[in-house]
Amino acid sequence: MPEVTIDWYVALSVILFSIGALGVLLRRNAIILFMSIEMMLNAANLAFVAFARHLGDLDGQVLVFFVITVAAAEVAVGLVLIVTIFRTKKSINIDEIHLMKG
Amino acid sequence: MPMNAFGLAPLLLVFPLIGVLFNGLVGRRFIVANRNTGEKWSGWFASVMALSAFMVSVLLFLSLRSHEYHAEVVHLFDWLAIPSAGFRVPWAFQIDTLSVTMMLVVTGVGSLIHIYAIGYMHGDPNFSRFFAYLNLFLFFMLILVSGNNYLMLFVGWEGVGLCSFLLIGFWFDKVNEKGEPMNANAARKAFVANRVGDFAMILAMALTFWSFGSLEFEPVFSHALEMFESGEMVHFGLFSASLGSVLTAVTTLFLIGATGKSAQIPLYVWLPDAMAGPTPVSALIHAATMVTSGIYLIVRSNVLFEIVRASGATIFGIVSSPDLVAYIGAATALLAGLIAFTQFDIKKVLAYSTVSQLGFMIAAAGMGAYVAAMFHLITHAFFKALLFLGSGSVIHGMEHGHHHIHAHNHGKEVHGTPQGDTHHEEDNFDPQDMRTMGGLRYRMKTTFIVYMIGALALAGIVPLAGFWSKDEILAHGSEHNLIVYILLTIAAVCTAFYMGRQLKMVFFGEPRHEAAAHAEESPAVMTVPLMILATLAVLGGGLNLPFLSQGIAETYHEHPGGVFLGLEGWLEHSIAAFELTEEGVVHLPETPKVFSPGVAGISTILAVGALVLAFYVVYANKPKTAEEPDPLQSTPIWWFSVLPLNTLYMNYIVPGFNRLAQWLADKVDWAFWHDFFHDRIIRDTFVGFAHFAANILDLKGVDGMVNGAGSLAKRLANWIRQTQTGYARNYALSIFLGTVVLLAYFIFMAN
Numbered sequence: 001m002p003e004v005t006i007d008w009y010v011a012l013s014v015i016l017f018s019i020g021a022l023g024v025l026l027r028r029n030a031i032i033l034f035m036s037i038e039m040m041l042n043a044a045n046l047a048f049v050a051f052a053r054h055l056g057d058l059d060g061q062v063l064v065f066f067v068i069t070v071a072a073a074e075v076a077v078g079l080v081l082i083v084t085i086f087r088t089k090k091s092i093n094i095d096e097i098h099l100m101k102g
Numbered sequence: 103m104p105m106n107a108f109g110l111a112p113l114l115l116v117f118p119l120i121g122v123l124f125n126g127l128v129g130r131r132f133i134v135a136n137r138n139t140g141e142k143w144s145g146w147f148a149s150v151m152a153l154s155a156f157m158v159s160v161l162l163f164l165s166l167r168s169h170e171y172h173a174e175v176v177h178l179f180d181w182l183a184i185p186s187a188g189f190r191v192p193w194a195f196q197i198d199t200l201s202v203t204m205m206l207v208v209t210g211v212g213s214l215i216h217i218y219a220i221g222y223m224h225g226d227p228n229f230s231r232f233f234a235y236l237n238l239f240l241f242f243m244l245i246l247v248s249g250n251n252y253l254m255l256f257v258g259w260e261g262v263g264l265c266s267f268l269l270i271g272f273w274f275d276k277v278n279e280k281g282e283p284m285n286a287n288a289a290r291k292a293f294v295a296n297r298v299g300d301f302a303m304i305l306a307m308a309l310t311f312w313s314f315g316s317l318e319f320e321p322v323f324s325h326a327l328e329m330f331e332s333g334e335m336v337h338f339g340l341f342s343a344s345l346g347s348v349l350t351a352v353t354t355l356f357l358i359g360a361t362g363k364s365a366q367i368p369l370y371v372w373l374p375d376a377m378a379g380p381t382p383v384s385a386l387i388h389a390a391t392m393v394t395s396g397i398y399l400i401v402r403s404n405v406l407f408e409i410v411r412a413s414g415a416t417i418f419g420i421v422s423s424p425d426l427v428a429y430i431g432a433a434t435a436l437l438a439g440l441i442a443f444t445q446f447d448i449k450k451v452l453a454y455s456t457v458s459q460l461g462f463m464i465a466a467a468g469m470g471a472y473v474a475a476m477f478h479l480i481t482h483a484f485f486k487a488l489l490f491l492g493s494g495s496v497i498h499g500m501e502h503g504h505h506h507i508h509a510h511n512h513g514k515e516v517h518g519t520p521q522g523d524t525h526h527e528e529d530n531f532d533p534q535d536m537r538t539m540g541g542l543r544y545r546m547k548t549t550f551i552v553y554m555i556g557a558l559a560l561a562g563i564v565p566l567a568g569f570w571s572k573d574e575i576l577a578h579g580s581e582h583n584l585i586v587y588i589l590l591t592i593a594a595v596c597t598a599f600y601m602g603r604q605l606k607m608v609f610f611g612e613p614r615h616e617a618a619a620h621a622e623e624s625p626a627v628m629t630v631p632l633m634i635l636a637t638l639a640v641l642g643g644g645l646n647l648p649f650l651s652q653g654i655a656e657t658y659h660e661h662p663g664g665v666f667l668g669l670e671g672w673l674e675h676s677i678a679a680f681e682l683t684e685e686g687v688v689h690l691p692e693t694p695k696v697f698s699p700g701v702a703g704i705s706t707i708l709a710v711g712a713l714v715l716a717f718y719v720v721y722a723n724k725p726k727t728a729e730e731p732d733p734l735q736s737t738p739i740w741w742f743s744v745l746p747l748n749t750l751y752m753n754y755i756v757p758g759f760n761r762l763a764q765w766l767a768d769k770v771d772w773a774f775w776h777d778f779f780h781d782r783i784i785r786d787t788f789v790g791f792a793h794f795a796a797n798i799l800d801l802k803g804v805d806g807m808v809n810g811a812g813s814l815a816k817r818l819a820n821w822i823r824q825t826q827t828g829y830a831r832n833y834a835l836s837i838f839l840g841t842v843v844l845l846a847y848f849i850f851m852a853n
Contacts, residue, residue: 024834033830094830101828 009050016043030082030092034075041071106165111176111195113158114205114244121151121237129230141229145220148233152216152240156209163202171675173198175250175320182253191317196250200676203476203669204247204398207483211390212240214631218491219382221627222498232272232380239265243391247398251318252307255399259303259363262392267293269387270379288375295372298759299362306355312338313348323405330409346415349406353423356399356406357430364396364460366434373457377449381494384449389456389490390483397460397479400427400467404677411470425583428468432579432589435461439596443603443734447534448493451604455560456486458593462575465586471578472677473646477669478575481567481642485559488635492553493534495624495632496608499546500533503620531617536607537728538615545621548629550609552636557605559639561598562709567642569706574646576705577698591705598709602716607725610717614728645669 016039023036045064052060086092124147133140166174176195183190195201216236223232242265246258271289278284311317313336314325326349328334335342360366365373376388387393400407407424416422421429438457445451459482466475532538543550559566562573572594579587613619623629646669720733825836 021838025831025838028831097830098828101826 006050006054010047013043013047013050016040016046028093028095030085030094033094034078034082038071038075041067106169106174107158107161108165108169108174108176108197110158110161111197111248112178114155114162114195114209114248115241117151117154117158118237118241118244121148122234122241124148124151125230125234125237129234133229141220141224144230144233145216145223148237149213149216149220151237152209152213155240155244156206156213159202159205159209162197163206166197166199166202171199171672173320173676188315189311191251191253193254194250194318195248196319197248198676199672199674200398200401200476201247203480203673204394205244207394207480208240208243208247208391211483211487211635212243212386214634215382215386215390215487215491218385218494218628218631219380221625222382222494223380228272232269235265235268235272236382236386239269239387239392243395246395250320251316252310252322253317255402256300256303256307259359259395260300262387262395263293263296263300263363266296266376266387266392269383270376272379272383276378285378288372288378292372292376294759295369296362298369299359302355302358302362306352306359309348309352309355313352319402326406326409330413344413344415346410346413349410349413350415350417350423353403353407353410354417354426356403357423357427360396360399360427360464361430362396363399364393364464365457366396366430366461366464367437370434370438370457374450374453377447377453381449381490381497384453385487385490385494388453389486393456393460394463394479394483397463397467397475400464401472401475401677404467404470404472407467408470424468424470426468428465428583428586431461431464431466431468432586432593433461434458435465435593436589436596439593439600442596442600444732446536446732447532448496448536448539448604448608449490449534451536451600452486452489452493455489455597455600458597459486459560461593462572462590465590466575466578469578469582469586471575471582473669473673474571474574474578476673477646478571480645480669481559481571481639484635484642485556485566485568485639488552488556488632488639489560491628491632491635492549492556495549495628496539496542496546496553496621497533498624498628499542499549499621500539500617502622503545503617504531504533506620506622507616531615533617535728536604537725537730539608539613539618540611540615541609541613542618542621543609545618546623548623549632552629552632553609554605555636555639557601559642561601561713562594562705563598563713564702564706565640565643567639569702570643570647573698573702573705577701580698580701591708594705595708595712598712599716602713603721606717606721611723612726614725 020036020038020040020043023039024033027033027036045067048060048064048067052058052064082092085097089096125144129140129144129147131140132143166172174197176197178193178195181191181193216233219232219236223229226232239262242258242261244258246255246262249255249258267289270292271286274283274286274289276283276285307317310322314322316322316325326345329336329345334345336345336348362369373388373393377384379388407427410422411424414422417426435458438454438461442451442454442458445454459478463475463478463482466472466478555566559568562569576587576590576594579590724730724733
């Protein structure tokens with residue numbers, strides 16, 4: 001049984017972040033997109049707590065609380081936007097929303 | 103330092119100016135309020151102003167004496183100055199013996215004529231206007247003689263021309279039989295003829311300034327003398343000319359100016375017509391003062407004339423300009439003397455006589471006899487003013503006689519409203535026609551005596567003033583220029599003859615018209631000035647008796663300024679006599695004037711002979727009636743009455759002048775100056791530049807830059823705009839890539 005070192009945590013964090021990032025770039029469903037963003041945030045949180053534990057420093061853990069708080073607020077705002085968009089356009093396909101085209 | 107009154111010089115101009123303002127602004131109100139006292143106020147105020155100016159002249163005269171006759175310049179203010187061109191003309195007074203002589207004559211004779219005019223103009227509806235003009239004339243005449251530069255002289259020159267115009271046309275509403283406004287025409291003729299001369303004056307001044315860089319007398323003369331001494335050329339930018347030729351041009355132009363103002367050939371035609379003005383005007387302006395300003399100009403510029411003479415420069419190799427002056431003067435003297443034979447108008451005879459006498463003065467000035475010219479100018483001012491005023495008195499008396507018979511015939515009193523000269527149209531009676539006179543010696547005794555004195559003085563009878571001055575000119579002519587001498591001697595004979603004729607026709611014989619039979623003597627206000635002038639006409643010769651100036655040099659050097667040494671010694675201080683020797687310009691000592699008994703004897707015998715001829719031969723018992731033809735009418739002399747000189751003036755000089763003016767206006771001013779210079783050069787250059795600035799510089803350059811910046815920003819924005827797709831995933835990708843790039847930078851490059 002090998003010992004779980006910091007590398008494992010970092011590797012998991014990278015994998016999760018990459019899945020999230022690819023999700024943001026490749027998927028069209030706004031909800032999926034949203035979930036992918038959550039995944040990237042949590043990948044970062046994982047890296048923070050892993051390093052905090054590894055270095056014996058509480059700063060990373062404090063930062064994670066902030067991230068969770070901000071993510072919760074973001075989810076609230078984001079979901080409202082998605083719901084409103086769905087009500088007006090009957091769709092949440094992100095490629096159909098391009099009113100900001102310059 | 104003796105006391106002097108040079109500072110008072112500006113008062114010379116102030117007094118007449120006050121007179122002008124008084125009579126011009128309020129004089130008329132006094133007359134409207136009360137005819138008699140108003141006339142007294144108006145006339146005497148003007149006369150007192152003239153007398154005050156005379157007092158100032160006397161003070162200046164005394165100051166000069168105590169100042170050892172040194173010329174003084176009283177600077178009043180800087181008048182015109184263009185520093186960049188070195189042009190500076192002050193308003194300053196030249197107080198020297200020459201100008202003071204002129205001032206004394208102008209204000210002295212002028213004052214007497216003012217007083218006389220109070221009587222003569224009595225009852226004229228424009229009494230105060232007349233005196234305003236008369237004072238204005240004095241004002242300008244004094245500017246003319248007192249200025250220390252040619253520009254001031256020219257101001258006076260033009261001003262007296264204006265006053266002459268105003269006064270000749272004083273009765274401008276008078277018309278002749280054809281309904282032409284003859285007085286207004288005469289005034290215009292005088293003005294136009296003078297313009298020709300003034301044109302030359304302006305050119306002369308321009309040339310003087312161009313050559314010598316100044317218009318003030320003293321710098322011009324000293325500069326000219328220096329250049330003469332060093333033989334320097336006159337430079338005009340790229341060109342240069344010899345001093346002699348430049349001064350020949352200047353002096354010839356001065357001569358043309360003088361022929362206009364002083365009524366010489368060919369511009370004299372205006373002076374006989376100028377007799378249309380009131381008689382005091384004829385006496386003051388057209389005999390004693392204004393017409394002598396041409397002589398003053400030449401005498402004042404004597405240095406320039408003498409340099410021309412000494413340098414031997416001639417006009418086209420024919421005649422030098424001083425000689426031309428002498429010949430023109432002599433020819434005018436003779437011609438005008440001959441024309442005077444044929445005149446019936448009492449004033450026209452005197453007018454031609456004036457032209458003739460001015461010819462004497464011009465001739466004297468041309469021969470270099472400047473003192474003689476000034477001497478004759480002074481004595482002529484006395485006796486010719488006397489003759490004119492005397493003729494005015496005769497005219498006045500004739501009118502009185504005419505009114506008398508008029509009143510008699512109609513049984514009513516018209517004495518209260520005499521109208522001066524204005525009334526003579528009625529039943530074609532001309533109070534100036536000598537044919538209607540005769541026998542006036544009984545009716546007008548005082549006038550007769552003074553007129554006799556004036557006539558004999560003019561004829562040159564010993565020992566009256568005219569003899570001495572005329573003889574001095576003749577003596578000079580006999581030594582220096584025989585042609586001029588002969589012409590002038592014949593002219594002098596003519597003078598005696600026509601004066602004899604006039605005396606005979608006016609005062610002797612029997613009255614040929616009822617008006618003459620009832621003529622009355624003029625009031626004292628007219629006869630007293632006549633008597634004073636008669637005294638001067640008798641004693642005037644004493645100013646420069648030939649015997650007096652003998653030994654002037656010694657007396658002068660012993661008692662400088664101590665005694666009055668006659669005109670010769672007096673004017674010596676203003677008139678330079680010099681010659682060019684190897685050492686340079688040397689001022690000659692005063693040479694005592696030679697009295698030539700031969701010349702004096704010949705001219706006296708001839709004059710007496712001519713008088714006798716006129717009196718006892720030609721006009722012995724004639725004319726008996728006003729209609730009888732003149733005995734000379736069948737002789738060749740009468741040709742001069744129809745001498746086509748007036749026609750010459752009307753047909754050649756006037757059209758010539760018009761053509762020149764037209765050419766100057768059309769070609770030089772319009773075609774060249776306006777069309778070519780202004781339109782082609784200035785306007786087109788300006789328009790071209792404006793076009794360049796508006797269309798090229800502004801539209802293409804400035805606007806192009808501004809518009810270019812705008813369109814550039816627009817194009818750039820259009821290009822950058824394409825990155826804003828509106829697709830959230832594109833933004834996400836760019837953020838992602840950006841992050842990768844930043845990370846890559848920090849990881850690989852930061853260290």
